[in-house]
Amino acid sequence: xxxxxxxDRVRSVHGLGRRPVRERxxxxxxxxxxxxxxxxxxxxxxVVDLYVTSTAAQRYALDIVQPATAAGLWVHEVSDEVLAAxxxxxxxxxxxxxxxxxxxxLEEVLAKAPRRLILLTHVRDPGNAGTVIRGADAAGFDxxxxxxxxxxxxxxxxxxxxxxxTFHLPVVSGLDIDATMAHLASYGIWTVAADGSGxxxxxxxDLERPHCWVMGNEAWGLPEAVQAACDxxxxxxxxxxxxxxxxxxAATLCVYASAGARLGRRST
Amino acid sequence: xxxxxxxDRVRSVHGLGRRPVRERxxxxxxxxxxxxxxxxxxxxxxVVDLYVTSTAAQRYALDIVQPATAAGLWVHEVSDEVLAAxxxxxxxxxxxxxxxxxxxxLEEVLAKAPRRLILLTHVRDPGNAGTVIRGADAAGFDxxxxxxxxxxxxxxxxxxxxxxxTFHLPVVSGLDIDATMAHLASYGIWTVAADGSGxxxxxxxDLERPHCWVMGNEAWGLPEAVQAACDxxxxxxxxxxxxxxxxxxAATLCVYASAGARLGRRST
Numbered sequence: 001x002x003x004x005x006x007x008d009r010v011r012s013v014h015g016l017g018r019r020p021v022r023e024r025x026x027x028x029x030x031x032x033x034x035x036x037x038x039x040x041x042x043x044x045x046x047v048v049d050l051y052v053t054s055t056a057a058q059r060y061a062l063d064i065v066q067p068a069t070a071a072g073l074w075v076h077e078v079s080d081e082v083l084a085a086x087x088x089x090x091x092x093x094x095x096x097x098x099x100x101x102x103x104x105x106l107e108e109v110l111a112k113a114p115r116r117l118i119l120l121t122h123v124r125d126p127g128n129a130g131t132v133i134r135g136a137d138a139a140g141f142d143x144x145x146x147x148x149x150x151x152x153x154x155x156x157x158x159x160x161x162x163x164x165x166t167f168h169l170p171v172v173s174g175l176d177i178d179a180t181m182a183h184l185a186s187y188g189i190w191t192v193a194a195d196g197s198g199x200x201x202x203x204x205x206d207l208e209r210p211h212c213w214v215m216g217n218e219a220w221g222l223p224e225a226v227q228a229a230c231d232x233x234x235x236x237x238x239x240x241x242x243x244x245x246x247x248x249x250a251a252t253l254c255v256y257a258s259a260g261a262r263l264g265r266r267s268t
Numbered sequence: 269x270x271x272x273x274x275x276d277r278v279r280s281v282h283g284l285g286r287r288p289v290r291e292r293x294x295x296x297x298x299x300x301x302x303x304x305x306x307x308x309x310x311x312x313x314x315v316v317d318l319y320v321t322s323t324a325a326q327r328y329a330l331d332i333v334q335p336a337t338a339a340g341l342w343v344h345e346v347s348d349e350v351l352a353a354x355x356x357x358x359x360x361x362x363x364x365x366x367x368x369x370x371x372x373x374l375e376e377v378l379a380k381a382p383r384r385l386i387l388l389t390h391v392r393d394p395g396n397a398g399t400v401i402r403g404a405d406a407a408g409f410d411x412x413x414x415x416x417x418x419x420x421x422x423x424x425x426x427x428x429x430x431x432x433x434t435f436h437l438p439v440v441s442g443l444d445i446d447a448t449m450a451h452l453a454s455y456g457i458w459t460v461a462a463d464g465s466g467x468x469x470x471x472x473x474d475l476e477r478p479h480c481w482v483m484g485n486e487a488w489g490l491p492e493a494v495q496a497a498c499d500x501x502x503x504x505x506x507x508x509x510x511x512x513x514x515x516x517x518a519a520t521l522c523v524y525a526s527a528g529a530r531l532g533r534r535s536t
Contacts, residue, residue, distance in 0.1 A: 034511075042509070127395075135517055140507025168509035203528070239408025239527050241310070241436035243302075249403055249520040252513070256521055259507050260471075 028154035038164030056094025114142035130161020137165035139255035198235035207261035273353035306432030324362025382410035398429020405433035407523035466503035475529035
């Protein structure tokens, strides 16, 4: 059992809470049973180390520790103090994993003839970004694309907000927005901006063809040039007096509209 | 201009960040231009005092300060230091208001023959509660009902998350959940639980009749007895590998499905 909260190992795990360390090492931190369980289930080849307190090892024996051991992963038992020192969370839940970042490229995603994508640019709030990844997963999307001007999708807050979904579908980040738009166009993928200025209502958008939602900053939306480069601009109607929906709400309605179009009916 | 950050007035405004003070005084704090603007526009009779720094007074002269003055409201210019001392926010935006809590009762809401309601019970996260209020507003709902086992809807975090929507439609809180369910039934309002165990898909729910969504705790959903008392249990389909949607996402899809049913088509 690891018991020294001041060891180099503890320090290096805790360091993954900071972006420069994540970029240098190509690793990130997954905290809590839900995220760790999904990492073990869907991305075991990317799990470097799994750390668990004895209490948590008992509680999650069947759904996490046994499958992890069976998959040949390194499962380290640690003291409560060590886990707290590794953690970035206010209330650590006794289990965390160090995972290597996804290596999936845009080219690999496009080579699989995706039908439903979502591209985030200039998104700054970690909770929003994570929630969009979760929503895209729930709606059966093929991948989430994230520009280099957005929040780091491997930050602890984003990872927590995805509730494990980051391991369920490819999340490709660090993309140049202009090159990505051009790439999508060259693959014949219809790009659809979600913006209050849109003339097409969401219910009227053609979402049966392969398409990619393009969503921008929480406060000011998409850069003008990006919106101009989209094939269509779609608006979610507001029936009451609210000025707008927040990004995560808007994205949820958009991805579920896409899921519904696939089925030729309402999605929900 | 108020310049003493240690005055009784400053202390009493700042105290509204705490629930016991809000309950004793029947008042709450609205921070930032969006919330204050909507309070002045839609609930001027409930605005007790408006506090603004000189910088913010210039920036929001046309859309907040002039309408507030014209409505006979008390607009106090304060130093940056005073505003920061009054505020509950990490980054105060130069303007805040003290507002009396809504006095609207469930009886008053029901007397107006509402067609679309949403009832929250055991909801604990302020961001979720605020986002649901914002979504209900956007979807043109008649009111939001909140049980006494939920987060305080007048807390600064909830108010911020509503983005002004708390002034756009009645938000009735502190309700006894059993009495409220009985009340809804006696008015012929169909109660619809949103839960992963539902047999009816959201797209198949009858949302044309007057109805009330009933949504529960973020982690464990509705208490069994409440769900059993609902007329219908509706499920949002999951197409990918996500376990669930979060409360705010689920509520957004539900209220927009209701808005669409009103129009006899997809709502979005």
